[in-house]
Amino acid sequence: MTRPLDEILAESSSRHRHLCPRQVLGTRMSLWAGEILGLDLPRRDKKLLVIAETDGCMLDGVIAATGCHAGGRTLRIRDFGKVAATFFDTRSERAIRVAPCRESRSLAQVYAPGARNPWEAMLLGYQVMPADKLFRVQAVRVTTPLVELVSRPGKKTECDVCQEEIINGREVARAGLTLCCSCAGERYYKLAAEGLAEVQI
Numbered sequence: 001m002t003r004p005l006d007e008i009l010a011e012s013s014s015r016h017r018h019l020c021p022r023q024v025l026g027t028r029m030s031l032w033a034g035e036i037l038g039l040d041l042p043r044r045d046k047k048l049l050v051i052a053e054t055d056g057c058m059l060d061g062v063i064a065a066t067g068c069h070a071g072g073r074t075l076r077i078r079d080f081g082k083v084a085a086t087f088f089d090t091r092s093e094r095a096i097r098v099a100p101c102r103e104s105r106s107l108a109q110v111y112a113p114g115a116r117n118p119w120e121a122m123l124l125g126y127q128v129m130p131a132d133k134l135f136r137v138q139a140v141r142v143t144t145p146l147v148e149l150v151s152r153p154g155k156k157t158e159c160d161v162c163q164e165e166i167i168n169g170r171e172v173a174r175a176g177l178t179l180c181c182s183c184a185g186e187r188y189y190k191l192a193a194e195g196l197a198e199v200q201i
């Protein structure tokens with residue numbers, strides 16, 4: 001049986017220190033996705049993989065509602081700065097993407113007539129609005145093959161350049177070498193020795 005919304009929001013806000021409209025959106029989009037995909041939530045297995053399109057508030061709602069989390073390898077973030085997420089049933093490979101309707105913000109006022117300001121209207125309205133008025137749902141096909149997305153847990157190798165260990169099959173083969181993504185050119189940092197000041201700790 002699905003947990004009551006109040007209980008999930010309490011869990012989400014305890015992690016977040018307050019309750020805000022985006023946590024409500026994350027929670028409700030998850031519950032609706034679970035309903036559409038026929039998956040009971042929260043999950044303790046790896047049947048559901050969530051690909052969230054932002055970090056922040058929405059994500060705490062998604063985590064509380066779905067039980068998916070990065071440590072369980074059931075939650076990924078593609079940070080497009082959008083309050084949206086794709087819910088991927090890894091057994092059936094059925095996936096849906098859920099995002100708020102353009103009108104959801106203004107419509108929230110109608111569902112929370114006693115609200116003192118637009119923020120409170122979203123906070124309260126989002127909790128009671130019918131899901132199909134709040135969200136737009138798209139049936140999607142995730143373009144990265146599932147096996148690549150979840151990769152190969154347990155696989156280990158070593159980078160031929162930096163010698164660091166690479167797990168989960170994330171290595172890149174290039175010119176006869178086994179490289180980590182960093183050494184293959186996707187590095188997101190520069191070493192201080194390459195001209196940046198030491199990090200002050």
Ligand SMILES: [Zn+2]
Pocket residue numbers: 016019020022023057
């Ligand atoms: Zn927040």
Ligand SMILES: [Zn+2]
Pocket residue numbers: 159160161162163164179180181182183184
């Ligand atoms: Zn490397």
